[in-house]
Amino acid sequence: xxxxxxxIVVAACSxxxxxxxxxxxxxxxxxxxxxTSWSDVQSRIDPDLYEVFDxxxxxxxxxxxxxxxxxxxxxxxxxxxxxxxCLLPGCLTxxxxxxxxxxxxxDCHTERFLYVAKLSLVYLDTPGDVMILDHPEWPxxxxxxxxxxxxxxxxxxxxxxxxxxxxxGDEECFPVVPVEDAxxxxxxxxxx
Numbered sequence: 514x515x516x517x518x519x520x521i522v523v524a525a526c527s528x529x530x531x532x533x534x535x536x537x538x539x540x541x542x543x544x545x546x547x548x549t550s551w552s553d554v555q556s557r558i559d560p561d562l563y564e565v566f567d568x569x570x571x572x573x574x575x576x577x578x579x580x581x582x583x584x585x586x587x588x589x590x591x592x593x594x595x596x597x598x599c600l601l602p603g604c605l606t607x608x609x610x611x612x613x614x615x616x617x618x619x620d621c622h623t624e625r626f627l628y629v630a631k632l633s634l635v636y637l638d639t640p641g642d643v644m645i646l647d648h649p650e651w652p653x654x655x656x657x658x659x660x661x662x663x664x665x666x667x668x669x670x671x672x673x674x675x676x677x678x679x680x681x682g683d684e685e686c687f688p689v690v691p692v693e694d695a696x697x698x699x700x701x702x703x704x705x
Contacts, residue, residue, distance in 0.1 A: 536665050537574040538655045539686055540583070542643050542673030543628075544568055550626055556671045556679035560636040563593075568643040568673050569600075570630040572655070580617035580656035581629055581667070582648040585610045588641025591675055592634040600628045613648040621658035640676030645669050 541551070544558040546569050560566045572581060580601075587595065597610040603619030616629055632643065647653055653666040669682030 591641035643673035
């Protein structure tokens with residue numbers, strides 16, 4: 514039943530117009546699990562041998578989010594086991610983390626920064642990467658909430674580095690930084 518619902522959502526997405534509510538959507542890997550904005554993202558972790566740790570798939574720059582399609586990759590020999598947990602309320606999944614997965618939610622998410630999945634790993638003392646790759650059938654799709662569902666494409670800002678620095682994502686993918694109000698006096702004070 515759950516798979517049938519995911520297939521219906523994906524089918525609806527494939528026939529609707531592209532130009533949804535999430536045109537500035539970026540994704541990244543975070544190891545903290547507590548970030549509330551892109552500036553809090555921890556893209557590198559240095560675990561001890563056999564330490565269990567989590568890599569979170571984050572989505573930000575969203576306005577009305579209901580789902581995402583992606584695939585994942587971890588460096589061979591870096592981890593003994595992997596288990597993916599969807600973090601979206603009422604989550605429906607189709608596929609597997611390493612071959613391509615679709616995650617959809619029954620709710621409409623309007624937070625600007627959202628954790629969508631958690632990958633649990635056991636470190637085997639081989640430095641490597643946790644990467645977000647394209648889904649083989651529906652690359653870089655995000656689904657928004659209106660009916661009919663509309664699509665946007667995300668870019669990858671940052672992958673995750675385990676025992677090494679993280680690989681940067683797409684060349685032109687930068688986090689959206691909201692503009693803050695400032696008075697003329699505070700701007701002048703920056704140059705004194």
